Amino acid sequence: MGSQPLTTDKLYSGYRNPDIIRAYSHKIHQAAQDLDRPVNIMEVCGGHTFSIVKYGLDQLVPDSIRFIHGPGCPVCVLPQHRIDASIALASMEDTILVTLGDMIKIPGSRTSLQHARAEGRDVRFVYTPLDAIKIATENPHKKVIYFAIGFETTTPMTALLIEQSRQLKVNNLFFHINHVLVPPAIELILQQGGHIDAFIGPGHVTTITGTGIYEPFALQHHKPVVISGFEPIDVLDAVLKILLQLCDNKAIVENCYSRSAKPEGNLKAQALVSKYFETREDFIWRGIGTIENSAMKLRDEYVEIDAEQQFSRYCPRATQEKTSGCLCGQILMGHAQPKDCALFGKGCTPSSPQGSCMVSNEGACAAYYRYRRY
Amino acid sequence: MCLAVPSKIVSIDHEFCTATVDTMGVSREANLALVENNVEVGDWVLVHIGIAMSKIDAEEALRTLELHEELLLSSDIQENDPDGKSTSDDG
Structure with a gap:
């Protein structure tokens, strides 16, 4: 096994093999028959939602198994007033707002960053946050604000940007932090709902955090959590393991993404995150409301680079969300x-x-x- | 948003802690600061927004694939379903 090289073909096609997909579908049908009751499985990560819909995985499982799509897209849950803040910051004099492409079209209460850019604001969408250092260095007389978004997967990348910008003594780079956390959202769903039987755990969040963050959902709420990768076989494997746990009346955290996610996670990334960030008291999730301790903010000692503190008078306060009547x-x-x-x-x-x-x-x-x- | 793509390390620049990686045939740069001391040329890493977030454990990846193959062999799907069509709707 060790002598066999891992190839691109194995990493991609291996996890999309139609024969194995059919075999999993068959095993899932058998397990669902043994269980003989409806099962609601929530996939917390938007990447899983995408895989399920793209590959039609919901059509490969019996009708008794329903995929419930969770709040796993960090830009989807960003409230309007924080998007309004990004536009307000971009509208300050001598300012460049830098963020990831995911933010381009997200509507705030009135407009989006795309429109702000069309109106002449200097808004730059980057492939990697580290590009913000180059932009700040090339524009020493401007304020460069990195508008940071993402779940636990992405928070270390912002922390790395802060670390490197401080090492390089870049003094015109500021940060508006909107990093959110998966476990408090799951906790809220469990407290409010009761309609979820098990969770497919997000593989890339877990790669950073380790598997321990899901233990309360298994131990206290008695819900199986199976951590999965994003290929179709990964997801079906997780569904089968969930059904087998339910058949055995078990609720444990299982890791089906062991090729990337380790029990302890990425310790270096975790250390960097805790160096710069701490948990916010609360954060408003779009469409959901306030969730306590559900997001990160810069630690007080970094107030001088915290755009929310430095430019607070430009940042709109939380207001009632304008709704469009959508669900x-x-x-x-x-x-x-x-x-x-x-x-x-x-x-x-x-x-x-x-x-x-x-x-x-x-x-x-x-x-x-x-x-x-x- | 949490998208991360398996990429193979082609070369490493130790001074800047970066690597040239091959992502499905496309060559690009990835920062190695979160995985340094842990990777070498030829290793696979997961790259998220230009930064390697973890080393892909090749043995685990191959072991998982073997388990999937075993599930296929142990499945009675081929005997029950010679056309390879899983049309069961009895669940």
Whole structure:
């Protein structure tokens, strides 16, 4: 086994082998028959939602198994007032706002960064946050603000940017932190719902955090959590393991993504995150509301680079979300599916999104629009 | 958003802690700061927004593939379903 090299073909095609997909589908049907009751499985990560809809994995399992799409897209859950803040910051004099491409079209209460850019604001979408250092260095007389988004997967990348910019003594780079956390959202769903039987755990979040963050859901809530990769066989493997746990009346954290996610996670990334960040008291999730301890902020000692503190008078306070009548909030909580929404594919499309789930590629509505419109 | 792509390390620049990686035939740069001391040329890493977030454990990847193959062999799908079509709707 050790002498056999890992190849591109194995890493991709190996996990998409149609014969193995059929074998998993068959085993899942058998296990579901043994279990003989409906099962609601929430995939927390937008990447999983995308895989399920793209590969039609929901059509390979019996009707008794329902995939419930969770709040696993960090740009979908970003509230309007924070998007408004990014636009307000970009509108300050001598300012360049830098962020990831996922933010381009997300609508705030009135407009989006795309529109702000069209109106002449200097908004730059980068492939990697580390590009912000180059932009700041090339524009020493401007304020460069990195608008940071993402779950636990992405927070260390912002921390690395901060670390490197401090090492290089870049003094015109500021940070607006919007990093959110997966476990508090799962906890809220479990407290409010009771309609979820098990979770597919996000493989890349776990690669950073390790598997321990899900233990309370297994131990206290008695819900199986199976951590999965993003290829079709990965997801079906997780579904089968969930069913086998339910058949045995077990609820443990299992890791089906051992090729990347280790029990302890990436310790170096974790150390960097805790060096710069601490948990916020609360954070508003779009369509869901306030969740305690569900996001990160810069530690007090880094106040001089914290855009929220330094430019607080420009950042709008939280206001009542303007709603378009769409069901994004219910979809994010797993209470509705995209096609339940009256606006889906009519008033709300990827080119003219009304709600956040249609905006991001990983939003449930965008995935359904792309692969299940008809 | 949490998308991370398996990429193979082609060369490493130790001074800047970066690597040239091959992502499905496309050559690009990845920062190695979160995985340094742990990777060498020829290793696979998961790259997220230009930064390697973990080394892919090749033995684990191959072992998992073997388990999948074993599941296929142990499955009675081929006997029950000679056309290879899983049309069961009895669940």
